[in-house]
Amino acid sequence: AQSVTQLGSHVSVSEGALVLLRCNYSSSVPPYLFWYVQYPNQGLQLLLKYTSAATLVKGINGFEAEFKKSETSFHLTKPSAHMSDAAEYFCAVTRSGGYQKVTFGIGTKLQVIP
Amino acid sequence: NAGVTQTPKFQVLKTGQSMTLQCAQDMNHNSMYWYRQDPGMGLRLIYYSASEGTTDKGEVPNGYNVSRLNKREFSLRLESAAPSQTSVYFCASSLQGGGHEQFFGPGTRLTVL
Numbered sequence: 001a002q003s004v005t006q007l008g009s010h011v012s013v014s015e016g017a018l019v020l021l022r023c024n025y026s027s028s029v030p031p032y033l034f035w036y037v038q039y040p041n042q043g044l045q046l047l048l049k050y051t052s053a054a055t056l057v058k059g060i061n062g063f064e065a066e067f068k069k070s071e072t073s074f075h076l077t078k079p080s081a082h083m084s085d086a087a088e089y090f091c092a093v094t095r096s097g098g099y100q101k102v103t104f105g106i107g108t109k110l111q112v113i114p
Numbered sequence: 115n116a117g118v119t120q121t122p123k124f125q126v127l128k129t130g131q132s133m134t135l136q137c138a139q140d141m142n143h144n145s146m147y148w149y150r151q152d153p154g155m156g157l158r159l160i161y162y163s164a165s166e167g168t169t170d171k172g173e174v175p176n177g178y179n180v181s182r183l184n185k186r187e188f189s190l191r192l193e194s195a196a197p198s199q200t201s202v203y204f205c206a207s208s209l210q211g212g213g214h215e216q217f218f219g220p221g222t223r224l225t226v227l
Contacts, residue, residue: 009154032213034215041220041221042220042221043118043204043206043218043219043220043221044157044204044206044216044218045217045218046215046216049213049215051213090156090157094211094213096213100211101159101162101172101211102159102211102216104156104157105156106154106155106156107156
């Protein structure tokens with residue numbers, strides 16, 4: 001079985017401040033992990049993914065995430081928030097090999113305060 | 115290259131009516147998915163098609179049927195709509211399952227009265 005927990009359904013940061021969105025996963029086998037972003041009234045799009053190569057993964061728009069096996073975490077960070085980062089962010093987990101179900105977290109809405 | 119397209123964008127149904135949500139992708143992907151998104155519940159998988167000619171149930175298949183018409187198209191049918199099916203529906207596709215990125219359509223916002 002696999003699962004994802006996103007801590008904090010709403011996060012507010014000031015423009016220019018550090019963005020930290022938390023994701024913890026549970027998986028009985030080595031996982032593949034994803035962060036997706038959803039802007040208002042749009043579908044999800046991939047920010048970044050971890051597939052067992054480098055543990056620090058860089059994505060689009062200045063975001064990055066670090067895979068920490070000992071903490072079963074895959075937190076998303078960005079050094080300086082922009083107004084355009086306001087969106088909902090989803091962490092997701094799956095496994096390698098053939099068809100494997102992707103399990104999504106419930107999402108974290110990021111508000112950026114000017 | 116349109117990616118994943120969905121029709122319609124919005125729909126209002128009365129309880130008991132039926133409708134089909136259409137989805138098409140032009141990326142030559144093998145796998146396609148239907149999700150519903152509800153506040154506070156993230157995305158829940160309704161049905162998926164790992165490859166052309168196959169379909170399987172996801173987490174919440176009750177009240178829905180699907181057809182993988184060909185490699186490009188994957189439709190979702192509500193035979194007798196219920197208010198509990200009010201939701202935003204997303205179609206997605208990926209080259210294969212597992213570690214491959216899923217590409218999402220823009221969604222269909224469905225209200226059942």
